[in-house]
Amino acid sequence: MDKKTAPFDVDKIRADFPMLSAKVNGKPLVYLDNAATTHKPLAVIERVRRFESEQYATVRRGSYALGERATEMFEEARKKTADFLNAGDPRQIIFTSGATQSLNLVAHSFGKSLKAGDEIIISNMEHHANTVPWQILRDELGVVLRVIPVGDDGVLSMEGYAKLLGPKTRLVSVTAASNVLGTVNPVKEIVRMAHSAGAKILVDGAQSVPHVRTDVKDWDCDFLAFSGHKIYAPTGVGVLFGKYEILDSMPPYVTGGDMINTVTLERTTFAKPPQRFEAGTPAASQVIGFGAAIDYVNSVGMDKMAAYEQTLLDYGTRVLGGVKGLRIIGNAPHKAAIISFWLEAAHPHDVVTILDDLGISMRGGHHCAQPVMQRFGVPATTRASFSFYNKTSEIDFLAEGLQKVIEVFG
Template sequence: MLDIKAIRQDFPILTQTVNGKPLVYFDNAATAQKPRVVEEAIVKYYETINANIHRGVHTLSQLATDAYEEARKKVQTHMNAKHDYEVLFTAGTTFGINLVASGFGSLLKAGDEVLISAMEHHSNIVPWQFACERSGATLKVIPMNQNGELIMEEFDKLLTPNTKVVAVTHISNALGTINPIKEIIEKAHKVGAAVLIDGAQATPHIKPDVQDLDCDFYVFSGHKVCGPTGTGVLYGKEEWLNKLPPYQGGGEMIKTVTFEKTTYACLPHKFEAGTPNIAGGIVLGVALDYLNEVGFDNIAAYEHELLEYGTKRLSEIEGLKIIGTAKEKTSVISFNLEGIHPYDVGVIVDKLGVAVRTGHHCTQPIMDFFGIPGTIRASFSFYNTKEEIDVLVEAVKKAQMMLA
């Protein structure tokens, strides 16, 4: 059982008011709030060991390097990666997907196929479009049903020996659907395809075990797991990271440089050109420590309670339709009010202190599939409460009354 009152005290932002009302923050799928321990770790880094890493012999540089590499090992343990050098620090999920897709752009050829799903975030669509345009490969889409679930029978039909990459989201940011990624990975491997999993929305709720999943790549963003913005992780199997060309050139990623020829550094440095977000990487490790102390089993159980309660309460509102009703869901509820634009609802509930996301959530194909301009999205985290859901429900009712 979680002590929610004690947990909320770890998050200073939750005590403030917005528009004269206590803040109810239900935009966690966009970014998570930061516990005080994370904020303090950022200040501590810059006040005590700020220095560039890997290159200096002086004490501060060595301290910074040790802290940065210790954070990499924390991520390795968290994801159960086989080697610490299979963990690359990035600027976020988008950066990680672009790195992999850019590399495959030089490995794919005409006749090859890349499979993505109908519920992907734009960040897991556009980079693969780039790769296919560059290589002549074909992009294909796994369809979904009206519940917001992938149609696995169609996935089976799409898989062929020409399938070279399967890139799918673990959890849909717009619908909350938890996809059967282990089954997807196993089937994709049978035809020799590499698999990338977009874990941006999964990692706040689920602790990924990349060896158990057997995925070839797994990406996530630090700011979704209570860490700093501008941070992220790309896990890649050693064999694949060795096959892919570097994404950027510069310092740190080289072994030797002459005007005639450059050779590349070993993993992970081959993909970490330039001075990284040192503080961000270190503090991402602190954020993961915090979440692991709370416990991911505890987080999942409590957030499921919030999902069930929120679904029940919102469903009581006449004219409200939930978009995304998969059997396997995480704590995200997308909904619309009949005859009312989602943006208008978002503006009114904000005036009442409730932060929700409105729009297409960078998933325009999903909105096109359902024939809607967007949704109102309430996404819950382990520091939210059922009482806050009640506030949301009353705010939505007021918006409905004002806008009908």
């Protein structure tokens, strides 16, 4: 056994996740769609249950004991998140409904400071959530949207990026890891270059934060967006990290209760961040569950998880690479544990239907990244995405399943 995996007891980890003993179509579940969403450990499920059955109250409103205690637990989750990202001041953590809302918050709020002719840079490997909001800004404000090209191996062109940066660049918004190609981008260098050009930088961490240690101080990024449900927390919670002085200069995005200082019938003064960006009753149960998820991954150890996931990636790349007519799309030297591929024998939707009949949950489609599909000239891909609770035997089973697909369509 590999030195790095020796201390990693995946069976013990699996016992923490009730869903992993589920059956699908009468077969044991083989879950390989972790880039879409992850399952929840008992610690998270139990924490939400305890909050909702023993401690529940609204947060930041009730001056009664239950409400105050709930508020403390909610703010504890914010502190845990700040520590997890090495963000320092917890006021730099805004809870949203997910990465999509976090990205939209920046587009709608920071975006208000942009004017016609200003430039925004994204890349050709972005999720639609980091593409569409900027296209809308372009159409509404007349800002110019520029796109960093991606090489045939799935690597972001840093030369291309350097050429796009200029005095008019106001914002760079790129993913830390591609949800299709798996490519891990050199975020620190991307940030450095953006700042040199005088631009702000937003990092989409949806695919990186759950899998590798994140240090926003080291990156020096201005914003970071990610989702809770991809890091073993409930759905409905996400995070936008933003540097405090930038957040403080931004106007509100969604308005209503809990984000104001005073409201008269004539005018309103707004609260400081993060409250300014958290209008309405927040998703307290989900946020507290998210805090428990951070505790859980910390207890396992991000670095151990990341090392083990890399062994799954290496193993999967080798095994799937041996399947006849299978072409892996995305061959960057640094990858997250995501393998997208095109199988000659069948369309991705037919592949995943047959795999599903065998108990394997996997995604076939455009993965909300149609510009990536267009770049690589495929209508869709089949994607296996791993978590630290997956086993190499599941990858073997996937390879057998693909043989079955080839037989059916042969």
